[in-house]
Amino acid sequence: MHTPVNLQLIGQEIAIAWDDGAETYVTCERLRAASPSAANMGERDILGNQYGGDGPKQFPGVTVLGWEKIGNYAIRFDFSDGHRTGLYSYDYLRALGASP
Numbered sequence: 001m002h003t004p005v006n007l008q009l010i011g012q013e014i015a016i017a018w019d020d021g022a023e024t025y026v027t028c029e030r031l032r033a034a035s036p037s038a039a040n041m042g043e044r045d046i047l048g049n050q051y052g053g054d055g056p057k058q059f060p061g062v063t064v065l066g067w068e069k070i071g072n073y074a075i076r077f078d079f080s081d082g083h084r085t086g087l088y089s090y091d092y093l094r095a096l097g098a099s100p
Contacts, residue, residue, distance in 0.1 A: 024097025032059040035086035
């Protein structure tokens with residue numbers, strides 16, 4: 001697992017520099033829509049049934065106000081719409097920046 005060494009808000013994007021020299025850029029809107037929180041994605045029970053979550057949608061104009069490192073595995077972002085419950089694992093963040 002690669003770890004971020006620097007995060008910056010540049011305009012409407014979060015720029016992440018990784019420990020292997022790679023860089024990831026993710027728009028604030030995409031980051032918010034991809035929140036892995038239960039409120040956004042729902043939760044699955046032991047049988048695989050999904051409960052809750054309204055799924056990814058669009059969040060035009062949403063920006064990132066700040067972030068916090070969680071342990072040695074994730075980042076929690078504070079969004080301008082009040083959302084702050086998704087924990088973005090480092091692997092998930094890297095994948096978000098790699099996919100269109």
